[in-house]
Amino acid sequence: MISPEITTRLLRRFRSRPLTGHQSGEPLTKREQEVARLVAEGMTNADIGAELFISAGTVKTHLAHLQRKLKVQNRVGIAAWVWGSGLMEEP
Numbered sequence: 051m052i053s054p055e056i057t058t059r060l061l062r063r064f065r066s067r068p069l070t071g072h073q074s075g076e077p078l079t080k081r082e083q084e085v086a087r088l089v090a091e092g093m094t095n096a097d098i099g100a101e102l103f104i105s106a107g108t109v110k111t112h113l114a115h116l117q118r119k120l121k122v123q124n125r126v127g128i129a130a131w132v133w134g135s136g137l138m139e140e141p
Contacts, residue, residue, distance in 0.1 A: 076119045087138060
């Protein structure tokens with residue numbers, strides 16, 4: 051297990067790798083983008099829920115949708131996609 055802070059630092063180093071979009075072709079919703087950004091910042095499900103005023107169960111649902119749409123297996127894959135896609139730079 052790696053701490054969220056270390057994961058975030060590692061992903062920043064890899065962000066120069068181009069990841070242009072995702073493979074499923076399904077667009078991410080605004081909420082999914084928000085959840086993905088917070089995952090990339092190293093937040094826990096509880097932290098994300100508190101930040102967005104949603105339940106931990108709803109966060110898990112968003113994460114499942116993100117994993118399916120991005121074709122990744124876990125939150126590290128989501129975070130890697132966010133950093134590589136440039137989503138962190140968007141307002």
